[in-house]
Amino acid sequence: MTADPSRWALFVSALWPIVHGAIASTIPLAVVSFAIGLLLALALALMRLSGNRLASGTARVYISLVRGTPLLVQLFVIFYGLPSIGIVLQPWPSAVAAFSLNVGGYGAEVIRAAILSVPHGQWEAAYMIGMSHRRTLSRIILPQAARVSVPPLSNTFIALVKDTSLASLILVTELFRQAQKVAAFSQQFMLLYLEAALVYWVVCLVLSSAQGSLENRLDRHVAR
Secondary structure (H helix, E strand, O other), X not given: OOOOHHHHHHHHHHHHHHHHHHHHHHHHHHHHHHHHHHHHHHHHHHHHHOOOHHHHHHHHHHHHHHHOOOHXXXXXXXXXXXXXXXXXXXXXXXXXXXXXXXXXXXXXHHHHXXXXXXXXXXXXXXXXXXXXXXXXXXXXXXXHHHHHHHHHHHHHHHHHHHHHHHHHHHOOOOHHHHHHHHHHHHOOHHHHHHHHHHHHHHHHHHHHHHHHHHHHHHHHHHHO
């Protein structure tokens, strides 16, 4: 790719549509999917840790299924497969459903490990002062588990931001889809795809910085 004023002009003119795709679609898609997936992950983690064999087994099978199949396949099953049984979802809800279910599967193991990292003696101490299981979990165990789970869950979120590019395959107009549209019109695929990669990189740098700040704040809180 040689230096060419027309290419530079194309790079500049395409920057805002691609950035707008990130702001208007990629980031909201990742945030909504991650929030829903996190709630699902918490429920699955508690099911895995429960003494109920049916609940634990169901969660185990779900997690294994999600972790053992590609995200792209999960996305296609929801968008292209569900209509065959009468369930039709638009591209955006399909993407949110697929990404949320995927985050739920991976996040469940992170949260489960974080809960197990809290010393068992803290459960016993809480029971000794009369706290119920639910109160012990919500007031003592989960706050500590949250601090432990921040780094891996942050990495999951950053990976999800990049994975949202798969939504372009079901015509969600996100960051990468915007780059594809401009590239198809201008036939400058290398330039536009590199520009999209640059925007993804900047977004992930910002998120990584936010992750570091959050970890530092939690560490200071624990030190007090």
